[in-house]
Amino acid sequence: MRIDGLQYANWSEKIFRQLREGGVDAVHVTIAYHENFRETVLNFEHWNRWFEQYPDLIMKGLGVDDIDTARATGRTAVFFGFQNPSPIEDDIGLVEIVHSLGARFMQLTYNNQSLLATGCYEAEDAGLTRMGKQVVREMNRVGLVVDMSHSADRSTIEAAEWSERPIAITHANPHDWAPALRNKRDAVIRAVTENGGMFGFSVYPYHLKGKSGCTLEDFCEMIARAAERYGPEHLGIGTDLCQDQPDSVVEWMRVGRWTKQIDYGEGSKSDPGFPPMPLWFQDNRHFGNIEVGLRATGLNETEVAGIMGDNWYRFFSESFAPSTKREEFGSGN
Amino acid sequence: MRIDGLQYANWSEKIFRQLREGGVDAVHVTIAYHENFRETVLNFEHWNRWFEQYPDLIMKGLGVDDIDTARATGRTAVFFGFQNPSPIEDDIGLVEIVHSLGARFMQLTYNNQSLLATGCYEAEDAGLTRMGKQVVREMNRVGLVVDMSHSADRSTIEAAEWSERPIAITHANPHDWAPALRNKRDAVIRAVTENGGMFGFSVYPYHLKGKSGCTLEDFCEMIARAAERYGPEHLGIGTDLCQDQPDSVVEWMRVGRWTKQIDYGEGSKSDPGFPPMPLWFQDNRHFGNIEVGLRATGLNETEVAGIMGDNWYRFFSESFAPSTKREEFGSGN
Numbered sequence: 001m002r003i004d005g006l007q008y009a010n011w012s013e014k015i016f017r018q019l020r021e022g023g024v025d026a027v028h029v030t031i032a033y034h035e036n037f038r039e040t041v042l043n044f045e046h047w048n049r050w051f052e053q054y055p056d057l058i059m060k061g062l063g064v065d066d067i068d069t070a071r072a073t074g075r076t077a078v079f080f081g082f083q084n085p086s087p088i089e090d091d092i093g094l095v096e097i098v099h100s101l102g103a104r105f106m107q108l109t110y111n112n113q114s115l116l117a118t119g120c121y122e123a124e125d126a127g128l129t130r131m132g133k134q135v136v137r138e139m140n141r142v143g144l145v146v147d148m149s150h151s152a153d154r155s156t157i158e159a160a161e162w163s164e165r166p167i168a169i170t171h172a173n174p175h176d177w178a179p180a181l182r183n184k185r186d187a188v189i190r191a192v193t194e195n196g197g198m199f200g201f202s203v204y205p206y207h208l209k210g211k212s213g214c215t216l217e218d219f220c221e222m223i224a225r226a227a228e229r230y231g232p233e234h235l236g237i238g239t240d241l242c243q244d245q246p247d248s249v250v251e252w253m254r255v256g257r258w259t260k261q262i263d264y265g266e267g268s269k270s271d272p273g274f275p276p277m278p279l280w281f282q283d284n285r286h287f288g289n290i291e292v293g294l295r296a297t298g299l300n301e302t303e304v305a306g307i308m309g310d311n312w313y314r315f316f317s318e319s320f321a322p323s324t325k326r327e328e329f330g331s332g333n
Numbered sequence: 334m335r336i337d338g339l340q341y342a343n344w345s346e347k348i349f350r351q352l353r354e355g356g357v358d359a360v361h362v363t364i365a366y367h368e369n370f371r372e373t374v375l376n377f378e379h380w381n382r383w384f385e386q387y388p389d390l391i392m393k394g395l396g397v398d399d400i401d402t403a404r405a406t407g408r409t410a411v412f413f414g415f416q417n418p419s420p421i422e423d424d425i426g427l428v429e430i431v432h433s434l435g436a437r438f439m440q441l442t443y444n445n446q447s448l449l450a451t452g453c454y455e456a457e458d459a460g461l462t463r464m465g466k467q468v469v470r471e472m473n474r475v476g477l478v479v480d481m482s483h484s485a486d487r488s489t490i491e492a493a494e495w496s497e498r499p500i501a502i503t504h505a506n507p508h509d510w511a512p513a514l515r516n517k518r519d520a521v522i523r524a525v526t527e528n529g530g531m532f533g534f535s536v537y538p539y540h541l542k543g544k545s546g547c548t549l550e551d552f553c554e555m556i557a558r559a560a561e562r563y564g565p566e567h568l569g570i571g572t573d574l575c576q577d578q579p580d581s582v583v584e585w586m587r588v589g590r591w592t593k594q595i596d597y598g599e600g601s602k603s604d605p606g607f608p609p610m611p612l613w614f615q616d617n618r619h620f621g622n623i624e625v626g627l628r629a630t631g632l633n634e635t636e637v638a639g640i641m642g643d644n645w646y647r648f649f650s651e652s653f654a655p656s657t658k659r660e661e662f663g664s665g666n
Contacts, residue, residue, distance in 0.1 A: 038371055044433075045426030093378035100377075100434050 001025050001071070001309035002287050003316075005200030005238030006081070006149070006171040008253075010245045011050065015284065016057040019076040022284035025309060026067045026316070028105055028170060028238070032082040034256030037094055040087035044101050047078070062102060064317040079316070081105030081170070083150065083253075085116050085135070092131070092138050099142040104320050105170060106139065107147045108132060108159060111265070112258060117148075117155035120182055125152035128162060140164045143320045148192070149238075150182065157191040165319060166196035171238035173202055177222045178209040180266065189226070193234035198315045199226070200238025205275040206266035207240070216280040220293035223307065232303040236312045237290060243283055247273040334358050334404070334642035335620050336649075338533030338571030339414070339482070339504040341586075343578045344383065348617065349390040352409040355617035358642060359400045359410040359649070361438055361503060361571075365420050367589030370427055373420040377434050380411065395435060397650040412649070414438030414503070416483065416586075418449050418468070425464070425471050432475040437653050438503060439472065440480045441465060441492060444598070445591060450481075450488035453515055454598075458485035461495060473497045476653045481525070482571075483515065490524040498652060499529035504571035506535055510555045511542040513599060522559070526567035531648045532559070533571025538608040539599040540573070549613040553626035556640065565636040569645045570623060576616055580606040 002023050008030040009015050019027065031043040051060050059070055061077035070077035080102045088094040088106070098106070108128075109119035116132035118125040128136065136159060139146055146167040148156040160167050169192055175183040189199055201223055208214035209222070227235060242249075250273055254265040264272055280289045287308075294304045335356050341363040342348050352360065364376040384393050392403055394410035403410035413435045420436070421427035431439070441461075442452035449465035451458040461469065469492060472479055479500040481489040493500050502525055508516040522532055534556055541547035542555070560568060575582075583606055587598040597605055613622045620641075627637045 037374070041370070041430055042426075044430060045424070048426065048429050091378070093381065094374070096381050097374055097377060097434065101430065102433065 001067075001305070001313055002291075003067070003236065003309040003312035004028065004241070004284075004287075005168070005198070005236050005312055006030065006202075007239060007241045007243075008083075008245070009241060009243040010249070012244065013054060013057070015243055016050075016054050016076070018284040020057055020074065022287035024076050024284055024287055025071050026061055026077040026079060026312070028079045028081050030083050031080045031103075032087050033084055033110060033253050034086050034258070037087050037089050037091075037098075040082070040098070041101070044080070047080070051078075060102060061104075063320050064313060067313060067316070079104045081107075081145075081147065083107045083147075084110035084256075085114050086256075088135070090115060090131075092135055095135060095138040095144060096142045099144050103144060104316075105145045105147045105168065107150055108136075109148075109151045109155065111150050111254075117159065118152040119150055119155075120152045122152060125154040127154045127158040132159075133162060136163050141323050141325075143322050145319050153185060153188050156184075156188050160191040160195045160197060163195070164325070165323070166198070166315065167192055168198045168200070168315070169238075170198075170200045171202040171204070171207075171240040172199070173207045173222065174226060177225075178207055180207050182266065183207055186229075189230055193230040196234075198234055198236055198311060199230065200236045200312075201226075202238055202240040203278065203281045204240035204242070205277065208278065212276045212278055214278050216278070216289060216293040217296070219278075220290070220297050223294060224297035224299055227299060227303060227307070232299065232306055233311055233314075235307050236315075237308065239281065241277070241281075241283065242274055245274060250274055334400075334638070334646055335624075336400070336569065336642040336645040337361065337574070337617075337620075338501070338531070338569050338645055339363065339535075340572060340574045340576075341416075341578070342574060342576040343582070345577065346387060346390070348576055349383075349387050349409070351617040353390055353407065355620035357409050357617055357620055358404050359394055359412060359645070361412045361414050363416050364413045364436075365415040366417055366443060366586050367419050367591070370420050370422050370424075370431075373415070373431070374434070377413070380413070384411075393435060394437075396653050397646060400646060400649070412437045414440075414478075414480065416440045416480075417443035417589075418447050419589075421468070423448060423464075425468055428468060428471040428477060429475045432477045436477060437649075438478045438480045438501065440483055441469075442481075442484045442488065444483050444587075450492065451485040452483055452488075453485045455485060458487040460487045460491045465492075466495060469496050474656045474658075476655050478652050481521075486518060486521050489517075489521050493524040493528045493530060496528070497658070498656070499531070499648065500525055501531045501533070501648070502571075503531075503533045504535040504537070504540075504573040505532070506540045506555065507559060510558075511540060513540050515599065516540055519562075522563055526563040529567075531567055531569055531644060532563065533569045533645075534559075535571055535573040536611065536614045537573035537575070538610065541611065545609045545611055547611050549611070549622055549626040550629070552611075553623070553630050556627060557630035557632055560632060560636060560640070565632065565639055566644055566647075568640050569648075570620075570641065572614065574610075574614075574616065575607055578607060583607055
């Protein structure tokens with residue numbers, strides 16, 4: 001089983017076919033960065049049309065049953081997520097609404113301060129806000145996973161501890177391996193995994209040691225070391241593949257509507273676009289390379305299978321259904 | 334089993350308890366008249382909060398499994414509908430979106446011309462529009478029932494014939510029994526029922542012979558005659574109970590934002606509000622009266638059980654799931 005914990009491609013029949021060629025059974029796709037609720041609905045609609053257009057390649061993913069169906073019918077199950085809480089605006093009631101529409105992951109922040117928490121590019125990290133605490137509880141209730149990939153350290157640790165269900169960092173790498181601002185320090189990864197959460201390793205070149213020149217061996221050795229440190233069962237892949245996107249989309253991701261100036265994020269004025277992907281992971285067809293690389297590190301078959309997909313499968317199975325815990329209505333925190 | 338094909342009450346714990354006292358296993362409730370999509374989302378949210386607040390009385394209804402669960406746990410399953418296509422605005426993609434959010438019925442018109450068809454108060458009825466035909470097909474595909482309760486004759490007959498799945502008139506009575514503008518002529522009821530659809534009898538006084546003074550015997554005799562004419566298996570109850578609503582809501586229903594003048598609909602300047610309900614159906618606790626009245630007409634037990642709920646149950650079971658018919662994408666009509 002192969003599951004990718006995050007992609008944001010410029011989707012097309014070509015990429016859907018590459019998902020099949022790479023044997024990707026399920027993928028979490030970003031459908032919103034800075035879109036408000038109404039704009040996000042249009043993105044759901046866009047995916048609904050793709051599911052109609054390419055019923056032999058992809059299908060909507062709401063629960064792990066859909067991964068089973070996808071595998072049985074040779075398709076990829078697509079699970080939706082947001083990289084920012086913009087789609088819920090300032091309304092906690094929209095958490096259940098977006099879950100009904102199929103959202104299964106939501107980042108509490110995308111680099112900047114949000115209404116809920118602090119992003120990893122802010123100078124000060126005040127942790128979860130009042131609304132943030134309420135929204136995490138509501139996400140727990142309906143089955144929307146808290147994703148802290150772009151959040152700051154304190155906010156992430158607080159989210160891992162405050163959340164009643166395991167959370168995720170869907171796409172990042174350890175900071176002590178590649179010191180990008182977006183990569184995660186030991187205490188952060190520990191807080192997430194010790195609370196039952198998942199950490200997905202990114203192939204986005206700015207998160208790799210040596211960037212686009214990072215070798216498969218280096219990448220997989222890093223994963224093997226993380227398995228020793230955090231337990232292999234908490235690890236997965238979250239490639240952050242942003243295939244075929246024009247630079248205008250990189251700009252939307254980084255700048256949204258929050259500034260009138262250009263913010264280059266991890267890029268620079270001379271290098272504003274997406275960096276080239278490493279040779280061993282050009283697109284979804286290369287998923288098998290990672291599996292081969294992981295075996296070569298000495299991880300055993302169960303561990304490799306876990307990291308390639310079984311761990312996400314287990315996490316999905318525990319995360320997307322409404323909580324069975326009966327809440328007293330109105331018992332706030 | 335007791336199922337009500339339409340209510341629009343000013344919902345409260347009191348009314349939810351009355352649903353239970355009346356043994357109502359499922360009810361189709363109106364959650365939008367003239368609300369646009371964004372406003373309708375707030376109405377979904379409002380119901381989500383009620384489901385949280387009153388988990389022992391009500392639960393969200395998406396399919397007949399939910400009616401089974403509701404019966405097994407002593408609750409009422411609530412199914413959502415719109416009395417007008419305002420929530421989908423001018424976007425066919427919103428049909429699947431509102432279905433994902435739980436909508437199961439949508440009227441193509443509410444008295445006036447809509448983007449889809451003609452309402453029963455218009456002078457001219459041009460039938461289904463271009464968009465109307467496309468939207469009916471999309472409603473068929475996703476499992477959203479076409480409801481023509483407030484539509485004009487030609488539009489209704491065309492919808493019954495154009496739709497690939499049975500449609501409904503959830504709440505009205507035969508025009509030859511009570512000649513209200515909203516009641517339905519024989520050819521209209523015939524078109525709906527002969528195509529497998531359902532007709533729900535209304536207790537709204539303006540649709541009754543003798544209005545608020547209509548007797549239970551008269552009402553049930555009318556149903557028995559309709560059973561002879563259209564077949565008892567196509568008939569149900571759709572009370573149109575609008576309990577505890579202030580006159581401002583009647584005005585919203587009739588006037589929305591489409592005119593700056595007051596339209597009194599079936600009322601008048603001297604009588605602008607809701608008329609008093611007949612003594613034998615004051616609220617949901619009186620559901621049993623209709624059952625007793627139907628038995629007294631000589632209808633047999635199977636027929637009575639069908640009209641009280643089994644027929645809606647069968648119709649719901651066939652109507653709310655996505656179509657299994659595989660469409661060629663882009664094959665328009």
